[in-house]
Structures are given as structure tokens and as C-alpha cells.
Amino acid sequence: MRSSPKSISAALLRAEAAFAAPRPEEVPALDSRSKALRRLVVDGLKGGGRGHLGAAFSAIEILRVLYDEVLRVDPAHPAWPERDRLLLSKGHGCLALYAILADKGFFPTDELTRFCRFDSFLGGHPDAAKVPGVEASTGALGHGPSIGLGLALAARLHHRPSRVFVVTGDGEINEGSVWEAAMSAAKHRLDNLTIIVDYNKHQSYAATAEVLDLEPLADKWRSFGFAVQEVDGHDVAALRTLFRALPFSPGRKPNAIIAHTVKGKGVSFAENNLAWHHKSNVPAAELEAVYRELED
Amino acid sequence: MRKTSLDCVYEMAKRDERVVFLGSDLGVGTLDEFRTTFPDRFFMEGIAEQNLIGMAAGLAMDGFIPYVNTIATFLTRRCFEQVAVDLCLHNLPVRLIANGGGLVYAPLGPTHLAIEDMGILRALPNMAVVAPVDAEEMRRCMAATLDWPGPLYIRLGKGGDPVVSDAKAGFALGKGILMREPGRLLFVSTGIMSGRALAAAELLAARGIAAGVLHLHTVKPLDEAALLRLAREVETVVTVEEHVLAGGLGSAVAELFADRLAQAPRLLRLGLPDRFPEKYGSQDDLLRHFGLTPEQIAERAASLGMRSAA
Numbered sequence: 062m063r064s065s066p067k068s069i070s071a072a073l074l075r076a077e078a079a080f081a082a083p084r085p086e087e088v089p090a091l092d093s094r095s096k097a098l099r100r101l102v103v104d105g106l107k108g109g110g111r112g113h114l115g116a117a118f119s120a121i122e123i124l125r126v127l128y129d130e131v132l133r134v135d136p137a138h139p140a141w142p143e144r145d146r147l148l149l150s151k152g153h154g155c156l157a158l159y160a161i162l163a164d165k166g167f168f169p170t171d172e173l174t175r176f177c178r179f180d181s182f183l184g185g186h187p188d189a190a191k192v193p194g195v196e197a198s199t200g201a202l203g204h205g206p207s208i209g210l211g212l213a214l215a216a217r218l219h220h221r222p223s224r225v226f227v228v229t230g231d232g233e234i235n236e237g238s239v240w241e242a243a244m245s246a247a248k249h250r251l252d253n254l255t256i257i258v259d260y261n262k263h264q265s266y267a268a269t270a271e272v273l274d275l276e277p278l279a280d281k282w283r284s285f286g287f288a289v290q291e292v293d294g295h296d297v298a299a300l301r302t303l304f305r306a307l308p309f310s311p312g313r314k315p316n317a318i319i320a321h322t323v324k325g326k327g328v329s330f331a332e333n334n335l336a337w338h339h340k341s342n343v344p345a346a347e348l349e350a351v352y353r354e355l356e357d
Numbered sequence: 358m359r360k361t362s363l364d365c366v367y368e369m370a371k372r373d374e375r376v377v378f379l380g381s382d383l384g385v386g387t388l389d390e391f392r393t394t395f396p397d398r399f400f401m402e403g404i405a406e407q408n409l410i411g412m413a414a415g416l417a418m419d420g421f422i423p424y425v426n427t428i429a430t431f432l433t434r435r436c437f438e439q440v441a442v443d444l445c446l447h448n449l450p451v452r453l454i455a456n457g458g459g460l461v462y463a464p465l466g467p468t469h470l471a472i473e474d475m476g477i478l479r480a481l482p483n484m485a486v487v488a489p490v491d492a493e494e495m496r497r498c499m500a501a502t503l504d505w506p507g508p509l510y511i512r513l514g515k516g517g518d519p520v521v522s523d524a525k526a527g528f529a530l531g532k533g534i535l536m537r538e539p540g541r542l543l544f545v546s547t548g549i550m551s552g553r554a555l556a557a558a559e560l561l562a563a564r565g566i567a568a569g570v571l572h573l574h575t576v577k578p579l580d581e582a583a584l585l586r587l588a589r590e591v592e593t594v595v596t597v598e599e600h601v602l603a604g605g606l607g608s609a610v611a612e613l614f615a616d617r618l619a620q621a622p623r624l625l626r627l628g629l630p631d632r633f634p635e636k637y638g639s640q641d642d643l644l645r646h647f648g649l650t651p652e653q654i655a656e657r658a659a660s661l662g663m664r665s666a667a
Binding site: 142189190196197198200201203204206207208209210211212213214215216218219237238241242244245248 | 400411438442
């Protein structure tokens with residue numbers, strides 16, 4: 062049964078109230094790096110003739126700050142054992158991951174123009190066997206937290222400082238498996254595990270508040286035994302500060318970051334527009350309009 | 358069989374630091390010695406099989422060899438997507454030890470019966486499926502699992518099953534064991550049904566019908582070479598399995614014969630019907646209900662009208 066409009070707005074109000082980070086208008090406009098990474102995403106969308114643009118654009122700053130300033134990874138040696146691991150559990154947002162991995166030199170940026178093509182290694186969901194820098198093949202939702210938990214335990218067993226970051230969608234955490242993993246991670250006090258929820262408030266059909274309300278989301282993670290912080294997921298400086306504060310509860314709790322984001326962030330007509338959740342056969346004129354909004 | 362397999366995991370863990378154990382919510386005392394000796398490598402993670410499989414995948418991605426144990430139905434149906442994606446797509450060396458394959462949990466009803474487990478797992482690329490015949494073979498099987506490169510499903514019987522295997526036959530994953538030389542008839546069986554097929558062959562011998570038994574402890578990868586060689590020597594093949602006919606051992610044999618033989622032997626598949634068992638009782642009761650006692654197997658094979666004398 063659909064929620065009534067009243068309950069939807071009540072849920073959104075609760076979501077807003079829970080979020081103490083700066084209001085969107087106070088957040089600086091996207092800088093040239095954020096725009097450049099988004100243009101790479103659009104190169105993929107254009108080359109493949111399809112793609113989950115909204116879900117990729119909401120995660121750009123999260124991934125950018127992680128790869129630019131947080132993750133210990135080596136593009137020349139993707140399998141370096143001591144590395145940190147990042148799992149894009151919301152595998153449909155893969156264009157964002159491909160953009161930053163290409164930018165970092167894991168593979169040539171040109172490959173993005175061949176996205177989803179028959180013999181490309183960049184498919185519509187990331188494949189760990191094919192893409193340098195991709196740790197796990199995701200796309201079926203709700204798998205990343207458990208795999209991340211296993212990797213975090215493995216790092217501990219190896220007495221290795223590797224940290225594990227799992228980026229989930231918000232619709233994705235409808236999956237019960239996420240909460241199974243959450244209980245287990247808390248039991249093991251895995252402070253080297255960080256779950257980042259890309260909370261863009263929209264899933265495929267409608268607002269998350271309407272389809273299956275997640276609120277009170279931060280309290281949910283707290284009650285599952287996580288140390289929780291909320292942040293504007295497009296505020297590069299705020300993300301940087303937060304990631305540098307990890308672990309939030311050393312030796313005691315795994316970490317959850319609720320990143321408040323905007324689906325389709327950076328392109329006015331795509332923002333919060335479910336038509337841009339997944340797009341195929343985008344007309345050339347529309348693609349040009351997207352590129353124009355992402356010009357420096 | 359279960360105790361043997363878990364004891365083997367502990368023995369392997371002593372010798373190999375890569376071995377870790379994961380259980381859901383197993384019986385009290387399970388692998389206590391493992392837990393106290395290697396607490397860091399022992400995980401009891403609760404009734405959350407999806408998480409259990411994903412977690413095992415993460416551990417395997419970073420060099421560990423996880424042995425995961427719970428009841429067969431919950432290790433297959435409940436977390437099928439995690440098994441398919443996390444284990445098979447990534448082709449990770451995770452071993453699933455499945456308690457109560459087939460009708461073992463007869464008194465508990467159809468929610469607890471694993472009647473299609475081998476079929477659904479056999480359909481997954483990279484997955485290997487094995488069902489040893491007794492505890493002695495289980496010991497040899499477990500030793501062979503350590504270095505198997507991909508995911509592996511190990512189907513357990515009830516335990517206390519009569520020992521019919523022979524150590525001299527050895528054990529190699531993917532290689533069948535010819536337990537009894539065929540005449541015109543060959544039983545092809547897996548798991549504890551190989552013991553029943555041997556008993557059925559004895560009964561047939563008394564009636565002048567020479568029947569052999571090819572025990573395929575490994576249902577996938579199928580020992581095609583042995584099957585094709587023997588298929589050319591016999592008139593009739595009877596497959597016997599504690600599994601629905603759709604997708605199991607009999608299906609695998611039928612597929613092989615259809616694809617590879619211009620003139621295949623007559624094939625009769627014995628197994629469970631296409632319905633959830635409607636009775637309780639014991640595993641033996643249900644096997645009798647579905648025509649899988651040695652006497653019933655012998656009778657059904659004999660009814661194919663083979664000439665006596667081999």
C-alpha cells in the first residue's frame with residue numbers, strides 16, 4: 062500500500078530534522094574537479110547509450126574524497142595486499158567509480174566511452190575480475206556490507222592496517238542482508254569497517270520515504286551498534302574532515318556515515334528527477350545540455 | 358558424517374592457518390575444541406545465512422579458506438543469491454558443509470528437507486557438488502577439499518550410515534568410483550544411495566541379474582569419461598539419488614547421454630517426485646514411501662525386463 066502524502070512529508074521532515082549539516086545553499090558550488098569527474102560519467106553514459114546517472118552523480122564527492130585523500134591504494138599495483146578496500150555496494154552507480162578509477166590511472170579514461178559495449182571491460186555493474194581497482198562484483202544489492210565485513214575481519218586476522226569502506230545506496234539498505242551484516246560487524250567491533258550510505262532520498266520508483274521509509278536512519282545504525290556521523294555528501298571539505306576522524310570509536314564500534322546527497326547532483330534538470338535514475342538512448346541535444354551544465 | 362566432516366575441518370585448521378570456520382546457530386558444543394584453540398578463526402554468526410556467505414566471501418578474497426556449516430536447506434535456498442554472486446561469480450574457495458541433505462530431517466517436514474539442493478547448485482557456474490557415501494569417504498573427501506580452487510558444496514547424510522566405501526578406491530574430486538563391476542545393468546548413484554544401490558545389486562545378483570554400481574560422490578564436475586566408457590558396456594543405466602528428478606544426478610547423466618551418445622543405454626532415473634514430501638516419520642520411512650529401499654530399487658530395475666543371466 063502506498064503511503065499517504067501526509068506520512069511522506071512527515072518522514073521527509075524527520076529526515077531533514079535529523080540532518081544538522083549546512084543547508085544546500087550554503088554548500089559551495091561544484092568545483093572544477095567535481096565537474097570533470099561528472100563529465101567522465103557522461104562520457105560513459107554517451108558511449109554506452111545508457112547508465113544510472115542519478116546514482117552516479119550523488120556519489121561523486123564521496124568517492125572523490127576517498128580516492129584523493131583517504132584510501133591507501135596504488136593504481137600501479139591494484140592487488141597490493143596492504144591496500145584499503147572500497148566496495149561500491151550500490152553497483153549500479155558504477156560510472157562514478159569508473160570515472161574516479163580512470164582518473165587515478167587504474168585504466169585509461171578512454172575506456173569509459175566504450176561503457177557497456179560487447180567487448181569493453183566496463184559493464185553496467187562493476188566486475189572485479191575485469192576492472193582494475195574494483196574489489197567486488199556488485200549489482201545485486203545488499204551484498205557489499207557482508208563482503209566488507211569479511212574483508213575487515215581478514216585484515217584483522219592478517220594483523221594488517223587495511224581499512225574497508227562500503228558505499229551503499231539508500232534504497233539498497235531495504236535489503237535485510239545489510240542489517241544482518243550490521244549486527245555481525247558490531248559484534249566484532251570492527252572499527253576498520255566504514256559503511257557510507259549515499260542517502261540521496263530516492264530509489265527507482267519514488268522517494269525512499271514513500272517506498273520504504275528508512276528514518277530514523279542514523280538512529281537505526283546507532284541502535285545496531287555503529288558509531289554514526291552525518292555529513293553533506295557533496296561538501297568536499299566536510300567529507301575530508303569526517304574521513305580523517307575515522308575510526309569514530311576506536312576498538313569499540315564499526316563506523317557508519319550517512320551522506321546526505323542529491324540524486325543527479327550537478328545537473329539542474331536531473332537533480333531529484335527519477336527519470337534520470339536510469340537513462341537509455343539519451344538524445345544528443347539532452348547530452349549536450351548535460352555537458353553544458355558541467356562546464357568549468 | 359557431520360561429526361567426521363567438522364573434525365576434519367579442525368584437523369585442517371591445525372595444519373593450515375588459512376582455514377576458518379563459520380556457522381550460523383549450530384548445536385551447543387559444536388567444534389568447541391576449534392573454538393577454544395583458534396578463537397580468531399571460529400565464527401558463529403547467528404541465523405543470518407545471507408551475511409554468513411558474504412562474510413565468507415570477504416574472508417576468501419583475502420586469502421582464507423572458509424568452511425561454512427549449517428542445515429542444507431538454509432545454506433542453499435535462503436542465501437542462493439549470495440552463493441551465486443559472492444561465491445560463484447567471484448570463484449572463491451569457500452566450502453559449504455550442508456547438514457541433512459535429502460530426507461534426513463524427515464520428522465521436521467518439508468521446510469527442512471533439502472530435495473533440490475544439488476540441482477540448484479549444479480546450475481551455478483564454478484560450483485562443485487559432492488555427496489560422500491559414508492563417514493570414511495567423508496574423511497577422504499574433506500582432505501581433498503583444502504586445495505580445490507573454487508566453491509564447493511558438501512552434502513552430508515544423517516550420520517551412522519553403513520560404511521560401504523573402500524579406502525583403496527581413493528578419492529579425487531570429480532572422479533567416480535566403480536564400486537561393483539557391471540553386467541548389463543549399471544546403477545549410477547550418489548551420497549548414501551550408493552550404499553542402497555550396492556544392496557540392490559546384491560539382491561539382483563541373487564536373481565541372476567548382474568548389476569554394477571558407479572558411485573559418483575561428485576555430481577559436478579561430472580565424471581563424464583567414466584560414464585561414457587561404462588555406457589558403452591551396458592544395456593541399462595539406473596540412476597539413484599535422494600533428490601528430486603529435476604536437475605539432480607539423473608538429469609546430469611541424461612544430459613550427458615543425450616549430448617554425447619548416438620546410441621545411449623536405456624536410462625531409468627530413480628529419485629524423489631516433483632512434490633514436497635507430505636509425510637513425516639524417518640528418513641528411511643520417506644525413502645520407502647518414494648520407492649528407494651534396496652528391495653524397491655532392485656524391483657524397479659528388474660521390472661525393465663532384462664533377461665536374467667549376464
